[in-house]
Amino acid sequence: MNSGYALSLSDISCTFISRDNPGQRYTAVADTTLNIAPGEFVSVVGPTGCGKSTLLNIGAGLLEPSSGTVTVHGEKLVGINKRAGYMFQADALMPWKKALDNVIAGLLFRGVEIPIAREHGIAWLARVGLGGFEDRYPHQLSGGMRKRVAMAQTLILDPDIILMDEPFSALDVQTRQLMENELLELWSEKKKAVLFITHDLDEAIALSDRVIVLASGPATHPIGEFPIDLERPRDVAEIRNQPHFTELHSKIWDVLRDEVLKGYVQHKNIVEERTQ
Amino acid sequence: MNNKLLRVWQIALVIIILSTWQASSMLSTKAAFFFSNPIDVAARLVSWFFIDLDIYQHLGVTLIETLLAFVIGTILGLLVGLWLALNQRAAAICDPFLKALNAMPRVILAPIFALWFGLGIASKVALAVTLVFFIVFFNVFQGVREVSPTLLANARMLGAGRNDLLRHVYLPSAMSWVFSSLHISVGMAFVGAVVGEYLGSARGVGYLILQAEGSFDVRSVFAGIVVLTLCALVLDTLVGKAEKRLMRWQPKIGTTEKI
Incomplete structure (x- = not known):
């Protein structure tokens, strides 16, 4: 078993069986192998609904694959992936906890004492630009601020692997670019392995060391892999103007476009079937 | 309409209702018998609260029953609700029984509770607990079921x-x-608590009303109704205050997305 990878999914397939009708099956992911080295920033792009999140949930240990194995730093994954942090697409903060209590929740679950956890939490909130907002409840924060809290909540645990599921997709473009730069900055300090899911190719190229393109579902699998050899440190807003960025973009888009079209047609058919 | 004007209208409405009540009881002896009149009712209230001072023990008993039933019913509802919501199989087994128990008109349990627990506080508390339990139980059950899967997954990942x-x-x-x-x-x-008292007891506001009814003392019945209404209002206000304090994390309209 190759232990060089931080996270390794090998020959993963994932089939869902309909609860109401056991005869109905849906294969979300088929025969997918995905390796991420320690310190590597990998993005996975693909059309909407192709099974990107399924892949991430398997890496997180929230979902067990139908076949194939997941290894984390060489060890077979059983149950929740304790070395991974997960940033969700949807709001996942506990609405009944203040910002600080949300940030330190993971530390408390792991048995860290409250005063120490609070100290860390305050430092982390300041680090994501929310110093002074410790006592706010999530509903008192804007969408961008909630994402920052979620980022602090995940990163305070210092995970070896960071899984991100379109974490910034709900933000406006300006806030998003700010957050992307902040993410790169935090990542470059510690160089964790990152698996970043997005449907935005620009975002994927700007952030990653490697971009993987997934086929449209069902039974999605990687159909292309592109190393991104843009220099670091990067500024996500400026990097888009570099000629090499545009080059990479068109190269990847060539592969992605067909899949997006396929995904779109499938989606349309499903909607039409349902409405008929 | 501004607040002051609103208040004026409300007071006017009270005066109109009370004076119509008073006038009709003065005009007809039948009305006077069946409806009493506001002045007599007020006099009764004054004598209960300030002269004879006999309302306090009854009110105290009713409030203690209410409080006990509320606390016991809420704790039971919370425990059973949590247990069943997190235990799918048990929930599936218990489902028809819970539905049946909830559908049953609980007031008919009063006689059997009186038989089991006597005419004292316990039988009233038992009756009120059966009412409170199901409300809390169904809400807890729903509350646990409605936890967002993302939130759960996030907590597990943490x-x-x-x-x-x-x-x-x-x-x-x-x-x-x-x-x-x-x-x-x-x-x-x-x-x-009040219905339990009304169906058989030796103390409590419900008992007071029952006694008054037995001796055609209509003004005491009305006075009892007024006392109960005021008590219910006070309880409701207290609950509102507690809710405000404990549920600060919940967004209220107009305070979302501050800054």
């Missing part, structure tokens, strides 16, 4: 074990539903 999930995710979520039903459950506890 390292939450079963007990952590219970304490930091399921319970707060369930509590928000319990609080939203608090007004109803306090009211129900009160109803259970």
Whole structure:
């Protein structure tokens, strides 16, 4: 078993069986192998609904694959992936906890004492630009601020692997670019392995060391892999103007476009079937 | 309409109702017998509260019953609700029985409770508990079921074990539903206590009303109704205050997305 990878999914397939009708099956992911080295920033792009999140949930240990194995730093994954942090697409903060209590929740679950956890939490909130907002409840924060809290909540645990599921997709473009730069900055300090899911190719190229393109579902699998050899440190807003960025973009888009079209047609058919 | 004008109208309405009541009882002896009149009712209230001072022990008993029923019913509802919501098989087994128990008109249990627990406080508390329990139970059940899967997954990824999930995710979520039903459950506890007293007791405001009814003392019946209404209002206000304090994390319209 190759232990060089931080996270390794090998020959993963994932089939869902309909609860109401056991005869109905849906294969979300088929025969997918995905390796991420320690310190590597990998993005996975693909059309909407192709099974990107399924892949991430398997890496997180929230979902067990139908076949194939997941290894984390060489060890077979059983149950929740304790070395991974997960940033969700949807709001996942506990609405009944203040910002600080949300940030330190993971530390408390792991048995860290409250005063120490609070100290860390305050430092982390300041680090994501929310110093002074410790006592706010999530509903008192804007969408961008909630994402920052979620980022602090995940990163305070210092995970070896960071899984991100379109974490910034709900933000406006300006806030998003700010957050992307902040993410790169935090990542470059510690160089964790990152698996970043997005449907935005620009975002994927700007952030990653490697971009993987997934086929449209069902039974999605990687159909292309592109190393991104843009220099670091990067500024996500400026990097888009570099000629090499545009080059990479068109190269990847060539592969992605067909899949997006396929995904779109499938989606349309499903909607039409349902409405008929 | 501004607040002052609103208040003026409300006071005017009260005066109109009271004076119509008073006038009709003065004009007709039949009306006077069946409806008494506001002045007599007020006099009765004054004598209860300030002269004879005999209302306090009855009111005290009713309030103690309400409080006990409320606390016991809420705790039971919370425990059973949490247990069943987190235990799919048990929930599936218990489902038809719970539905049947909830559909049953609980007031018919009063005679059997009187037989089991006697005419004292216990039988009233038991009756009111059956009313409160189901309200809290169904709300907790719903509250746990409605926890967002993302929130759960997030807590698990942060390292939450079963007990952590219970304490930091399921319970707060369930509590928000319990609080939203608090007004109803306090009211129900009160109803259970008074109805229990009315059906057989030796003390309490319900007993007072029953006695008055037995001797055609209509003004005492009305005075009892006034006392109960005021009590219910006070309880409701207290619940509202507690809710405001404990549910600060919940967004209110107009305070979302501050800054």
